[in-house]
Amino acid sequence: MAGPLGIPMLFWIILGGTMLVSWLVSSTLKRRFNEHSQIPLRMSGAEVAQKMLSDAGIHDVKIINTPGKLTDHYNPTDKTVNLSESVYNMRSVAAAAVAAHECGHAVQHAKAYAWLKFRSAMVPMTSFASNMMNIIFMISIFGMFAMRMPGLMWLYVGCLALTTLFAFVTLPVELDASKRALAWMEESGIGASMEQGRARNALFWAAMTYVVAALSSLAMLLYYLFQMFGSHDD
Numbered sequence: 001m002a003g004p005l006g007i008p009m010l011f012w013i014i015l016g017g018t019m020l021v022s023w024l025v026s027s028t029l030k031r032r033f034n035e036h037s038q039i040p041l042r043m044s045g046a047e048v049a050q051k052m053l054s055d056a057g058i059h060d061v062k063i064i065n066t067p068g069k070l071t072d073h074y075n076p077t078d079k080t081v082n083l084s085e086s087v088y089n090m091r092s093v094a095a096a097a098v099a100a101h102e103c104g105h106a107v108q109h110a111k112a113y114a115w116l117k118f119r120s121a122m123v124p125m126t127s128f129a130s131n132m133m134n135i136i137f138m139i140s141i142f143g144m145f146a147m148r149m150p151g152l153m154w155l156y157v158g159c160l161a162l163t164t165l166f167a168f169v170t171l172p173v174e175l176d177a178s179k180r181a182l183a184w185m186e187e188s189g190i191g192a193s194m195e196q197g198r199a200r201n202a203l204f205w206a207a208m209t210y211v212v213a214a215l216s217s218l219a220m221l222l223y224y225l226f227q228m229f230g231s232h233d234d
């Protein structure tokens with residue numbers, strides 16, 4: 001059974017289900033972040049980040065205030081912890097959890113954490129694969145889909161396989177960063193036990209966004225593989 005543009009209905013079911021689950025997790029994350037943003041803490045996100053780096057003996061990483069909301073990330077190339085405007089200045093449990101998580105990546109970098117090194121090495125290839133997928137998808141919309149150009153479709157599947165691998169490699173990196181952040185928050189006594197529990201909750205929902213992305217990518221990869229192998233059986 002085919003849907004719009006002749007694409008099988010199963011594709012739209014997977015795509016729709018993926019978008020729905022992603023929206024639910026993203027909405028929950030934003031709601032939890034807003035809730036935990038109302039719980040005051042004596043230190044701002046930037047101060048939390050500075051203290052965690054100092055406690056870890058890391059003095060060559062800069063803390064930068066970056067525009068946007070939930071745009072926080074660690075850049076291993078220039079060794080910067082980039083905190084969004086709300087996290088950088090906010091004195092709350094949510095800001096502390098996010099700042100500590102990003103510093104967890106800095107600690108991984110300093111300790112040469114294997115999964116982070118592997119993920120960083122994959123970034124150029126994954127970026128290229130993602131761009132190729134966008135180009136192929138645009139070509140498919142204008143009438144040159146899988147069965148007409150199987151070689152192009154296999155290239156798309158190969159690129160999707162690479163981005164799926166990247167999504168799964170990202171999981172241990174993110175989970176470990178949260179683990180390091182929570183362990184430091186407990187050891188440093190930066191917040192009460194109740195506040196640490198809320199920080200754990202905030203980081204849990206942040207991690208779920210990566211889990212959903214990885215599983216969604218895997219589902220799409222399996223769909224296309226079934227389609228390709230199924231076409232050879234006809």
